[in-house]
Structure formats: structure tokens, C-alpha cells
Amino acid sequence: MAPILGLAQELLVFLGKSILVVVESLVFTFIPVPRKKVAGEIVLITGAGSGLGRLLALKFARLGSVLVLWDINQERNEETRKMVQEAGVAGAYAYTCDCSQREDVYRVASQVKKEVGDVSILINNAGIVTGRKFLDCPDELMEKSLDVNFKAHLWTYKAFLPAMIANDHGHLVCISSSAGLIGVYGLADYCASKFAAFGFAETVFFETFASKQKGIKTTIVCPFFIKTQMFEGCTSRLSYVLPILEPEYAVEKIVDAILKEQLYLYMPRFIYIMVFLKSFLPPKLGMLLAEYVGAFNFMDGFTNSKKKD
Numbered sequence: 114m115a116p117i118l119g120l121a122q123e124l125l126v127f128l129g130k131s132i133l134v135v136v137e138s139l140v141f142t143f144i145p146v147p148r149k150k151v152a153g154e155i156v157l158i159t160g161a162g163s164g165l166g167r168l169l170a171l172k173f174a175r176l177g178s179v180l181v182l183w184d185i186n187q188e189r190n191e192e193t194r195k196m197v198q199e200a201g202v203a204g205a206y207a208y209t210c211d212c213s214q215r216e217d218v219y220r221v222a223s224q225v226k227k228e229v230g231d232v233s234i235l236i237n238n239a240g241i242v243t244g245r246k247f248l249d250c251p252d253e254l255m256e257k258s259l260d261v262n263f264k265a266h267l268w269t270y271k272a273f274l275p276a277m278i279a280n281d282h283g284h285l286v287c288i289s290s291s292a293g294l295i296g297v298y299g300l301a302d303y304c305a306s307k308f309a310a311f312g313f314a315e316t317v318f319f320e321t322f323a324s325k326q327k328g329i330k331t332t333i334v335c336p337f338f339i340k341t342q343m344f345e346g347c348t349s350r351l352s353y354v355l356p357i358l359e360p361e362y363a364v365e366k367i368v369d370a371i372l373k374e375q376l377y378l379y380m381p382r383f384i385y386i387m388v389f390l391k392s393f394l395p396p397k398l399g400m401l402l403a404e405y406v407g408a409f410n411f412m413d414g415f416t417n418s419k420k421k422d
């Protein structure tokens with residue numbers, strides 16, 4: 114009898130807590146979630162030399178954060194540093210770092226800790242795309258995709274998470290992709306790296322949550338194509354539900370999700386529906402839907418030759 118009472122009690126506690134969480138979510142559907150202040154926070158952005166990384170840097174500069182900018186491209190990273198300086202940043206430090214190299218990440222990370230301090234918002238944004246079908250993609254390029262788009266996240270977490278835990282204060286941001294939720298024709302290595310980045314960030318979130326490290330937040334971002342250099346030439350057939358996103362819009366949403374401490378951000382909203390449908394539709398119907406939305410042809414116009422060669 115006693116074990117049954119124990120189980121019933123556990124179930125009641127679970128149901129009670131669940132109701133509270135649902136009520137809280139409903140309340141925040143109608144009233145705006147308070148945004149956290151990030152003035153003075155040390156924000157590290159990888160891949161800050163262009164695209165989303167540069168725009169994120171500008172946005173955090175305007176919010177009063179201290180910026181640590183990492184990129185493999187020294188010149189473009191320095192350009193970003195100058196741009197954020199002109200935007201009136203509290204402090205901006207540019208470091209050349211090849212995030213695909215573990216030793217480079219650790220070396221530059223310890224330099225940052227000495228010269229700037231403990232990073233409190235880590236944005237793993239650096240990324241590359243090969244854009245070739247699996248059997249056409251050379252092994253070295255596939256390895257590089259995994260090194261930059263996924264493994265770099267392991268090394269940056271190892272470098273900066275311990276201090277966040279010690280301070281009970283930190284935010285881990287993973288720029289994954291909708292290609293980290295659903296396979297995309299012609300992007301096998303990219304999808305593998307983005308699924309891995311998603312799974313890794315989600316698991317560390319579970320670990321910090323279960324360890325009651327309440328000060329450590331996570332945001333995982335999964336956007337569809339964005340008009341940056343990375344996926345230049347790619348098209349979307351159903352642009353009313355799956356538009357190619359404007360970079361400024363994407364960055365606005367990403368920063369807002371960080372300030373709201375939102376765990377998942379998929380954009381556009383249709384991605385939530387696609388992920389939901391994928392979980393139960395018969396695979397043949399899923400393929401029909403994929404064909405209908407043009408998923409087998411997204412990459413047809415891909416012209417990012419710099420990264421292709």
C-alpha cells in the first residue's frame with residue numbers, strides 16, 4: 114500500500130507543478146516577458162567577422178555589453194570591432210581564432226580570460242557550408258564542417274562554462290539551424306553538424322537544469338535560410354510560409370530570445386509546424402510535403418563558390 118501512496122503522491126506533485134508551469138506560460142502569452150539587462154556583460158561571439166555575427170555584435174554594442182569578437186578572418190573581424198566601437202560599445206576586443214582547432218580555441222580563451230575577464234554570454238555562431246551532396250563531398254570538407262559547426266562548441270563550453278557555473282551566471286547560445294531539426298537535400302555534412310550542435314546544447318541545458326544551476330541559461334536558435342553570404346543563391350518555393358529571412362530580422366529575434374531567456378527559437382514559425390508534422394506523418398507523406406515545399410531544390414541555385422572550392 115505504502116509504495117502506491119508514494120507513487121500517487123509523486124504523481125500529484127508532478128501534476129501540480131505542471132499546472133503551475135502551464136499557467137505561467139499562458140500568463141506570459143498575454144503579458145510581455147521581462148527582458149534581462151546585458152549592459153556590462155561580457156559577450157563572446159564566434160564568427161563575428163560577417164553576417165549574423167557582425168549584426169549580433171552591433172546589437173549587443175547598443176545594449177551596452179562588452180564584446181569579445183572571434184573570427185578566423187582577422188581583417189573582417191577588425192572591421193566589426195571598428196564598427197561596434199563607432200556604435201559606442203562599452204569595450205570591444207577582437208581575436209583571431211580558428212574555432213575548428215581545439216588548441217587555438219583553448220589558447221585564445223585563456224587570453225580572453227586574462228585580458229577581458231569571465232565571458233557571461235557565449236554565442237557559438239561561426240559556421241561554414243560545403244553545399245555538396247554526400248558522395249560528392251571530400252572527406253576533409255566534411256570533417257571541417259563538423260569541426261567548425263559542432264566541435265568548436267564543445268571546446269568553447271569547456272573553456273567558459275566552468276566560470277559561469279562558479280559565478281552562477283551565464284548564457285550559452287547555440288546558433289544551429291532548421292537543418293539541425295530536419296534533414297535537407299544536399300546538406301548532409303551541414304545537417305549532421307547542426308543536429309550535433311543542437312543535441313549538445315540541449316543536453317548541457319538538461320545537465321545544468323538538473324544540477325539546479327539556475328543562473329545558467331541556454332538559447333538554441335534554428336533559422337531557415339537567411340540572406341547572408343553563406344547560402345547565397347538558395348531559394349524557397351513557398352516564400353509566404355518559408356521566406357528567406359532578412360539578417361536584421363533574424364538578429365532582432367535572436368537577441369530578443371536571449372533577453373527573454375527563451376530556450377528554443379525556430380524561425381520562421383512554419384518550422385515549428387514542420388518539426389511537429391515530421392514526428393508523426395507517414396514518411397511517404399512527409400516526402401510529398403517536402404517535395405511540395407521545394408525541399409529537394411532549396412540548394413539548386415547555391416552560388417557560394419568561395420566555400421564550395
Ligand SMILES: NC(=O)c1ccc[n+]([C@@H]2O[C@H](COP(=O)([O-])OP(=O)(O)OC[C@H]3O[C@@H](n4cnc5c(N)ncnc54)[C@H](O)[C@@H]3O)[C@@H](O)[C@H]2O)c1
Binds near residue numbers: 210241261337
Ligand atoms: N545564412 C543562413 O541561411 C543560415 C541559416 C541557418 C543557420 N545559419 C547559421 O548562422 C551562423 C552564421 O552564419 P552567417 O549566415 O552569418 O554566415 P557567414 O558566412 O556570413 O559568417 C560566418 C562567419 O564565421 C567565420 N568562420 C568560418 N570558419 C571559422 C573558423 N574556423 N573559426 C572562426 N570563424 C570562422 C567566417 O569567417 C564568417 O565571418 C552559422 O553558424 C550558420 O550555420 C545560417
